[in-house]
Amino acid sequence: DYDSLDKVIIGVVGGDGIGPYITSQAQRVLEFLLDDEAKAGKVEFRTIDGLTIENRAQHNKAIPDDVLAEIKKCHIILKGPTTTPRAGDPWPNIESANVAMRKELDLFANVRPVKVPEEGIDWMFYRENTEGAYALGSKGVHVNDDLAIDFTVTTQEGSHRIIKSAFEYAKKSGKNKVTVVTKANVVKATDGKFLDVAKEIAKDYPGVEWDDWYIDIMTAKLIDPKRRTNFKVMVLPNLYGDILTDEAAEFQGGVGTAGSANIGKRYAMFEAIHGSAPRMVEEGRGKYADPSSIMRAAVMLLEHMGKIDKAEALSSALDKCGVYEKKYVITGREDGATGAEYAEYVMETLEKL
């Protein structure tokens, strides 16, 4: 509960590529909306440098220790995209900074809304965010040149807290329907565990309807206009959540339009779900990067702080300024608006609301 704190510290982590461009625009809008709180000393924005691929590579660590220490002094993090090293890159094969952050800060719930009002789509995804295929993601083994093994880890407690959150949300929001997505017919131990925990929790929510589907057929169901509106709240192990939320975001205009909240007991992190697009920056087009996704993350940040009116104001300003209605087009090129112009347009719109 943030009201009980003397001051809420919001750390702004730019990340790589277009990250600093878009996070700074989201920060401007947040500062605009939280101006009173900041003046009263109740909110502080803090820029946190060093979560860049160069610095991470130099320390050979997903999050260098001093950066993590700074981050842990904050309550809330607004995070730009970070480059994930991959084979063939000039960087060491360190773990994704996103994934490391989720684990280090124990941000167990990755909450992703997708809305397409004109098509009746109003989905909320609760993705388990610390275990599953990600638990030991970088610690798989090359037994020898011929054989590699990775591990999927699911705990009772890890499943319980995310599924419980999903049911709680379904109840409170009045959506009253939860869909559990696994591949328990094949991945029997871990997904079976997840499904078993769901069955137990469902008993405590007699008013919430629930069903369960396998991830393969779920990707098909989301496409079918007749069936997809049956889904309200979905709860999934980490990897399936990763997959299904990217697909779902496409109906709304792509991953570039979707924000993401990573919620834990102590910390919360809000991020864009697209990549760091380093080429845009190399080609001098960083300032044309579209901040829509991180702005959507800012809406979730405000909601999470309990600033519901401000969250709603920002959300409807964003609706008006494009993304869903495409009135204001960010093209990523010089014939489009810059991120700064977009932020200004959003603030003007907020003033008129």
Added chain:
Amino acid sequence: DYDSLDKVIIGVVGGDGIGPYITSQAQRVLEFLLDDEAKAGKVEFRTIDGLTIENRAQHNKAIPDDVLAEIKKCHIILKGPTTTPRAGDPWPNIESANVAMRKELDLFANVRPVKVPEEGIDWMFYRENTEGAYALGSKGVHVNDDLAIDFTVTTQEGSHRIIKSAFEYAKKSGKNKVTVVTKANVVKATDGKFLDVAKEIAKDYPGVEWDDWYIDIMTAKLIDPKRRTNFKVMVLPNLYGDILTDEAAEFQGGVGTAGSANIGKRYAMFEAIHGSAPRMVEEGRGKYADPSSIMRAAVMLLEHMGKIDKAEALSSALDKCGVYEKKYVITGREDGATGAEYAEYVMETLEKL
């Protein structure tokens, strides 16, 4: 090479629920098309019973030994859907019969075409079919009540043979483009291995363009009409292949319209990719079950036997009889056609071609 055999034995495994209804219709059509070969003693159809959930449950085995022995006497299997036990079912939690069959017969390539000509979609999926998350799928461990672990296993040889098949097909078909789909940014050991092997194999195919994407964003790309036509041949580890082919089939009319070939060195198995729909049978609607998917599998069976003309004839007869063009509607209810009527209509159409 089937020409060198005295006789090709085609085993027809009905499976569960609607399985026997639809496989028998596909068998009728195949017997019609292979009538000359059968009369000359070059082809024999053999009905194989016992791959039912009741029998599997009784033996507490995914494939009872005697059934497997019968199957192994055949060269080619036409298989109906089988019920996969799941927690809460009256059956023991045995492994999926599909999955067991793929492993027992070493059917390493799961080949699934998806075509929507009017939208420019012409995809061929090469799904690795024996390892990955499925390798030890039923052998994950419940370490204790709080902790479950599953394993993903990828071998050099297992990756090599499927990726090589995909590149060979891309070259021979003139599609000349392969997309490798992994989650190598997170599942680093096994998916990293798969991607590494792909990079090596690609070097042997200078005329075949290739790229690689992560499974999360691939599910979004397939939806985008502007980007999805860029994909031709996709090769994926088992679980991602499972997921992406269900999504892909939806564009063509759903999993009920897609056939699937499971190819190994010694055996090949052709199956419907939908479920066994036991409720249809319980409600007396088995004969109304749509055999489209297994008929598409029969097309692939003919192709695989080298009966290219017959495969093409059946394929265009199926096109004419609905599925894609929806002229002939199987509703699954009494107001629709029965599977037998559909098969007769297909045979009439074949006679007119």
